[in-house]
Amino acid sequence: MAGQLALQGGPRAVAEGLLQPWPYITDADRAAVAEVAAGGDISRQRTAQSQALAAEWAEFVGVRYCLPTCSGTAALHIALAAAGVEPGDEVICPAFTFWATAAAVLHQCAIPVFVDIDRESWNLDPALVEAAITTRTKALLPVHIHGLPANLGPLLEIAQRHGLALLEDACQAHGATWQGRPVGSIGAGAGFSTQMSKCLTTGSEGGLYVTDDEGMYLRGCHLQYFGEAVVPGKERDEQVYNARGLGWMYRGDVFGQAFCRSQLRRLRQSNATRAANAAALSARLQGLPGIETPVEPAGRTSSWYNYVLGVHPESLGIDLPPARFREAVMRALGAEGVPVHQWQRLPVPAQDIFQTKTGFGRGWPWSQVPDADYVYRGEDFPVATDFLARHFYVPGIWPPNDERWIEAVGVAFGKVWEQLDAVVAAAR
Ligand SMILES: Cc1ncc(COP(=O)(O)O)c(C=O)c1O
Structure with missing residues (x-):
């Protein structure tokens, strides 16, 4: 007994x-943050830390490009925008995830369409995806939930067959692999979160956008910094203050990035x-x-x-x-x-925002597509x-x-x- x-x-x-x-947190992490504070010229440090983190994370994931961001949601939003998702487009997401996956879609004024999960890995069920594809579908956004990669093989096939972008919500999956390849390197683009609970963390908030595609990287650079073209390290000298399009302030924080680089070594x-x-x-x-x-x-x-x-x-x-x-x-x-x-507590489509369709106001973004009746019901997702x-x-x-x-x-x-x-x- x-x-x-x-x-x-x-x-x-x-x-x-x-x-x-x-x-x-180790002494090495403490020293990394202290060195930034002791370094004097914080604007030089900002560029140095951000560029070094970008290079180190791109190498870890096995892609050519990385942009550190202020959050995983920002990284996902950049991935969606850089992949060409536009207002009124539909993006397929799993019904079970942290709802920021779908929030990133809404931030792009696009419309999340939910699909149930499978009973083994609790990730987006590829067997149900094709039934959810319409003429407005632009991208699939599987999530590697709990750190376990989604079933990417069939999802990649579906994306290819229908001409869709496959983007990865890798916010929980730093270092996870699919067929021996690190997640984040498989889709056209991916977002990682480095929020404090994550396997790789800035100790506060942060994110990492990755892609192997030069065009998606360059679009990401504009979107991450007010829509401006910025020459890294020469923001003040060469910034022309001419926004080329809509962008956001999605940069990360220098102290968190130094902490994150130290954590990345382990x-x-x-x-x-x-x-x-x-x-x-x-x-x-x-x-x-x-x-x-x-x-x-x-x-x-x-x-x-x-x-x-x-x-x-x-x-x-x-x-x-x-x-x-x-x-x-x-x-x-x-x-x-x-x-x-x-x-x-709830499947994402059962959450209030999808019940009331409270987005930007005036029914936006759903009201852009008057001929589509978006109805979100938790009971449509029995596995979730x-x-x-x-x-x-x-x-x-x-x-x-x-x-x-x-x-x-x-x-x-x-x-x-x-x-x-x-x-x-x-x-x-
Ligand atoms: C699956 C998933 N997607 C997106 C996010 C959003 O990341 P962040 O909180 O850094 O914006 C998270 C964070 O918890 C997450 O777990």
């Missing part, structure tokens, strides 16, 4: 203070720790009935941004709806000292809905957490699973 549940007043299974936070090592911790955790949890551990389908490696678990009360003979069972289990694990959490009911996230697979954390999590799950009757009774 594993001892009384913490939920019922027993001692918690996991010692306080064991879980280390992300990002993991990205492979840090992703290897995530992968090892994820494998060790799955090995411990696979023996527990009714639990579904995450997979890496053949030909795909994950960045292990998130470790996601599913619960199947039906297979345990427990007649609670999956969401109620998940909540009960989460409460019990939280009490034991494992701060598991839920992420998304079912995913959200059953799944939750286990923190701490990131470094410097190691087998001590994984073992403690395993013990807590074991304790809760031995006393599921009490957990379920508390939920009734």
